[in-house]
Amino acid sequence: MSRWRYFIRRLVLAVPVVFFAMSLVFIVIRMGPRDPVAAALGQNQNPELAHRMRVQLGIINPDGSPVPLWDQYIEFMVDLVTLSFGQTWVINRGAGVLDLILARAPVTIWLGFWSVLIALLIGIPLGFYAGLRPNSMPDYFASFSGIVWRAMPNFWLAIILSRFLVNTEGLSYDLIGVQLSWSAFLVETNVIGTPDLGNLGDPMALLAAIKWILPAAIVLGSASMGNEMRIGRTAVLETINSDYVETARAKGLGRRVIVWKHVFRNALIPLVPVISSEAFVLIGGSVLVEYVFALNGLGKLTFEAIRQGDLALAGALLFVFAIFLQVVNILQDLLYTVIDPRIGYEQS
């Protein structure tokens, strides 16, 4: 099977999975006990507005007769597939759902980009370092901190970090007698709130945007960082004890060549699924991290939509996330075959 046929097969297999996942979401939203209209409009609702909303959501026909659940389901699915998500009812009432999602997405993408990058740049080198020096003090230290780092709840870490950064001035004055301010460090930024991503071409604005997102990205990347560290360590340990490394050593190859050419490349293979599973952590974790750091991104939007009963918006967001995660999964499988041609297409 060629790479392209494999790719297309994966794509076709992903469709029913997303379809079924969205059916589950439909069951919870439409068959669950929550009335979307009451949730959106409150107790004293305007009957005319409520009627209009019910019609727009597809729960009743314009003449007031209820739409059968089966028809609701078909309409729900067709709307998702054609990306006609309708309008919001609670958050920014009247705005188009798709416009809202597109407006909020950049912050989440910016956050996700940096959290993946930080996790990769810190986690993998630390893991490789520990793996090259097994059972030494640095190894124990790195392994132990990786384990603990991973067990930390994101939301707690976010609270502690954000509150410390907000109060760096007072705290540093109390501790060392000098006022050090995180907010004034390099460029003036806030800790809580949404960074301005409008002008990333300007170096100062870029620096400010990076500095702004950094604490949240560190928190969001923390769990993956721990994972990458541990897996990187084991992978290096395994490859360094393998026969071909032994052979290379017997051949008289220098340590540097062995490590860089033979060990690291192969040790990267088991890290591929971790990087893609980061996508899950990113989307799940962004709900809490964006909530704590008051970042106006998709995670916070999802939380608000779900809590305030804007179920049309919530359904659309979950659909977008499901698609995104499937794409990441497929890319991961492709990446596998590119990095390691030994992995066949047939097995998966």
Place this chain on the structure above:
Amino acid sequence: MSETTDVLPFTQRLRSNPRPALLWVGVLLVLLALEAGAIASVAVTIVSGLAGAVASGAAAVVGGPVVPSIGGAIDAALTSAGQVANGLPTLLSRDAIPNQGYQTPDGAWHGTFLGLEPKHAWLLRVVVVYAYMFGLLWWCWRGYRLYVRHYRFADWTPRDDVVDRLRTHRWGQFGLVVVLLFVGMALFAPAISPMTAEQNLYNAAQHDIEYYDADSESVEKMSAFDANLASASRGAGSVNVNPWQYDDFGRFHPFGTMTNPGQDLFTFMAYGARVSLAIGLIAIGVSIVMAAGLSMLTAYYKGVIDLAVVFVSDSIQSLPGILLLLLVSATFQNHWFGQIYNGGLLLALTFGVVYWPGLWRAVRGPALQVAEQEWVDAAKSYGQRSATTMRKHMLPYTVSYLLIYGSMSLGGVIIGVSGLSFLGLGINPPIPEWGRAIATGQDYVTTPAWHISLLPGLLIVIVVTGFNALGDGIRDAMDPESEGEDADAGATAAGGGA
């Protein structure tokens, strides 16, 4: 068959050498008698809970006046049984070692155990509780060794190797100790918390405390609600009861107090541990049962069933679990089903549904391997029923994997529940939950009331690390081949989910 004839049944082996067993049972009975009151009251509580559930279920189905009267009779009987149970002596109760009292100006404490300082009285009680718990467990462990030495027919079984490996696995033992401390905290919450839950969490206004008033130079009574409020940690201002301090009313707070209405943080955490543990166990129980059942079916029949389960589990896993949990708990927020156990049952079941695909994936491989074995074929051709084959010849090989992944996922459930409660969607107040403690303290992290958010978070980290370590330990003990310690890191609970 001729071999089994010279194997004596267990009862006969016991009868031929009863001394060690009798000694062991005697000591066990003494240990249990110390806690007779608590065991009896737990039994009564469970029975009355079941009876209440049955009665309300029957009332819903049948209706009519008969059921309530029967329910009333059962209720009365159980109440009196409960009173009898409360009358039995209990070593590990707050009444045996009271730690609440007041200090007169001469420095003497009144109302505490032997006139000890409340701090020491409380510490003593905690030490006694844990000593009892570990003692009991050690005795059970001794009982197992005794059985191996004197009564087991086989000299060696594979399980001996597992136990031996676990005995040298320090990391796993660390996890076991942490998990036991956590479980002890949950089980003995009424005994190890410095204050009663009623006085502290649920019904403070109905309870009075005694304290020595320096102004009037006499012992005064005060409602616990006012006392709590007066000793709440609010960050700014003069009143902050930090960990390991007394408040103005002579009450000792090992973890300090929370912000308004000023609960004792340790009491909150101890009862919150109960909630976390209960939800975690139910959730993991549900997902283990589902994963075990489905893995048997898919491995045995393969084909369409396997494909269907792959499809369903992929679909559930195609969205991050925390989003599905958010959606479900928000949808059921005002529904009666979301109110059972203050939202705990709904959460636990949802976690079960979200977690089984991961567990099933973990045991699918081993289950498929076992299904290929000759003995399964033999059992089939022998005419054994499929269900029996799965249960007796396949399931035992997957149990170890289920245990490992179950232990590792439990930490994830604890993090998830606290994350949802932090967002205000998990367990409803006033039932304590660790995530809510973090939420109430989030504005005080850099103030003198830093402990409110910091300590619960640290406890979560420690407990989750403990469950992960225990899972590592069980895995290494069960399957020494799996030295690749991180091949299954995906199962390990990580904070990234919440």
